[in-house]
Amino acid sequence: MARIAGVNLPAKKRIAIALTYIYGVGRTRAEEILVESGVNPDTKVMDLTEQEVTALRRAVESRPVEGDLRREVRGNIQRISDIGSYRGLRHKARLPMRGQKTRSNARTWKGPRPSQAGTKTTKKEKR
Secondary structure (H helix, E strand, C coil), X not given: CCEECCEECCCCCEHHHHHHHCCCCXXXXXXXXXXXXXXXXXXXXXXXXXXXXXXXXXXXXXXXCHHHHHHHHHHHHHHHHHCCCHHHHHHHCCCCCCCCCCCCCCXXXXXXXXXXXXXXXXXXXXX
8 A cells, every 4th residue: 555645546456546545636636756767557556656656646746735734724724714805704604616606505515404393204194
């Protein structure tokens, strides 16, 4: 099992897929990293040599990933909240900030629906 950017990559997966376990690396960036490091995308993680792991580690560390990227995103959200922009206010209120309607959706942001009295369904009685 290879450890890159503080993440243990799954040994039985192809390296092109395993790199996506790192926060900030999707399929496209994984392909870019593999081209830059010269590693075959079809190679399984357990079959990587030490030189390939080192090349991958070097290529991943040249990009903002994991803790650095999380810190940067958190800082950006904090900045727009501090200046009082509309997006910052929506972040503070935990509501969608890109114009989606909230009357019937937005359950991810708003959380589960609050319970209401008298709405519990009952089983039908046997006749």
